[in-house]
Amino acid sequence: MSDLTHLTISQARAKLRGKEITAAEITEAYLSAIERANPVLNAYITVTGDKARDMAEASDAKLAKGEGGALEGIPLGIKDLFGTEGVHTQACSHVLDGFKPRYESTVTANLWADGAVMLGKLNMDEFAMGSSNETSHYGPVINPWRRSRLDTVVMPTTHQGDGGFVSAGGTKTARTLDNAQLVPGGSSGGSASAVSAFLCAGATATDTGGSIRQPAAFTGTVGIKPTYGRCSRWGIVAFASSLDQAGPIARDVRDAAILLKSMASVDLKDTTSVDRPVPDYEAAIGKPIKGMKVGIPKEYRVDGMPEDIEALWQKGIAWLKDAGAEIVDISLPHTKYALPAYYIVAPAEASSNLARYDGVRYGLRVPGKDIIDMYERTRAAGFGREVKRRIMIGTYVLSAGYYDAYYLQAQKVRTLIKRDFENVFTAGVDVILTPATPSAAFGVADEDMASDPVKMYLNDIFTVTVNMAGLPGIAVPAGLDAKGLPLGLQLIGRPFDEETLFQTAYVIEQAAGTFQPEKWW
Template structure:
């Protein structure tokens, strides 16, 4: 809803929350800018927790400059959020110099997925060329544990969701189902959760409860945590090697048609998160910038991934990409 409202000019900007791509993907689908800040940069106080070690709030705006202004307003320490980090907030807007000469942009070879549409491949290569023309050096990099990112994410996120959503039982939080005569507390829990959660949330809660259960905890959850550490180490090594930002596609396709995915295989839907979940697992900042259109005229976005707490530099690189891409496509009428 946030992305749609901004894209339709119903508002200047909107807030979003990103656990595995839920700011960056809708932004890419609707031709707007969306930034997921470094984990801990923005307070999450008041947000329904999904996966606490992955969730991060951020802005969705029409332009990179608007994103810089809004991120500055949203950032800062909040004692009500124990994950909110107490570090200075720079003037992000002032850092939009448009100069990236001498910067190094990494292109991860592992993100060249089999079966990737040719138009996404071309958009990616055009984006790299735009940054090269602006004076950046483009280098190929390796993030070897990328192939394990989706499975690790779809163990960790449901496990944390299962724990976080357990409190929505009809006693203190959220809705309470209408009870029949003779119903006790167990029936209240069952009916409340059946009515209050949609199918996908129920699916994730059940997966999460399963991977946290006795006998499966080490096989799934603990192993996923170890893989997560390796994914973070991949990024640390790349940044330590002199790379300033990483360029990838934001999504493997344009937006789906209305109702198109209603009966789709959930695993096929999860594959759409392939380019975005690594950023959450590593706690890094990532931004989606509108960069082109597919054959049907639907928006496509490119993603830039930055160093921890490097939102200022990341926004500046995104600003350069935005100007070079010159994306102005917008339907004359959206209703």
């Protein structure tokens, strides 16, 4: 049974359609895997077992009649940011205590319409603000990956009775796992951890500054942030509306393509959702990249970047070159300003979006001596430290007298960041290759990051430019570092050209292989 959890979505899809397995069986396999692993990994904050079984039963009925949808019977985990009707939806914040929406987000509704099965809601950084999944009201998520070291083990020479040698001795190498707990990245840390640890076949996630791609890179999974406007934001708890996008985290490139096809849609309920048909992303997989122009931006070679990451980047370049791509050096001169501009734009939008949590319409209410006191006490008790920090920054930069100096300046810089990409694409570059993160996964309760918020923010240095420019970006695992931790490469594409990302990411995946953590949980 437990092997069913190791099937990719495309493999499970074939077996379900071929009636080799049932949706009920694969759903039970995931539910028992979650029961065993979740006390340790804390990836799920709610498991919807009964709902999952009902959905699986309905899927089996459809599959029996040969009527299954694109994801019929595939068990998925849903990030707690997505509104799910009648089911816990709190953006992992205390301020939304007890909130169960009376509606379903467009993205999840699309998945259920295609036959997917909901296993439960996944842990995340509170309101998607964080890069380590440690700001969740429900505690940190643990990365199924651990550091390891390669040991040389001396094999003793052994005899068997009077006969010959059984072992001739010599040495072999073995990996020894370290006990230190690592973060899965954030904010979609629950999604990444659950996909990597085989606790769901795939997961929904969201990305405002890197929240899909950074955790995917930290867990050896594939994560794509589509172009702004490709997935409807309707029914997703808002963080920074001009940057937020939903996308999948999956175990391989093909699965990510299958999931995005179902998640993306044209939606009248989100005026920023784009009015263009969703292509068949899976069809792009396996197409040759011969003659494709791949840009390598020199500004992504940052000071203090670990050697492993530079080496991985070079490997990625070599793989694409071997596959017939043309490698060109490019410049994106405003790259270094993307992160500071983001830390004005995102908090400003967040301070406005999060004004709605006032103890009146939903969630937590802390009584006060009058209504203002009630608002202030409710928000003081309901929001965690990081969320308060960002609301405060946002309120400050939008306050009278500071708007021009901060917000307007940041939005102008954003125009320049986008222009950098436009210039490169106009010059004929099809896709840009960069590292996904400046490091591998770090430890839970890392002291450096805890003492300086800016250090934590630097995790998004390679991913945030993509959100600022509204472009699609995919993180694909490309190797392990010296300590045995996964590292990812990022591909950035033209607006609405997710197909090229899947096509190119697949070439990297073919060369690098896929990566699974050694099971310790």
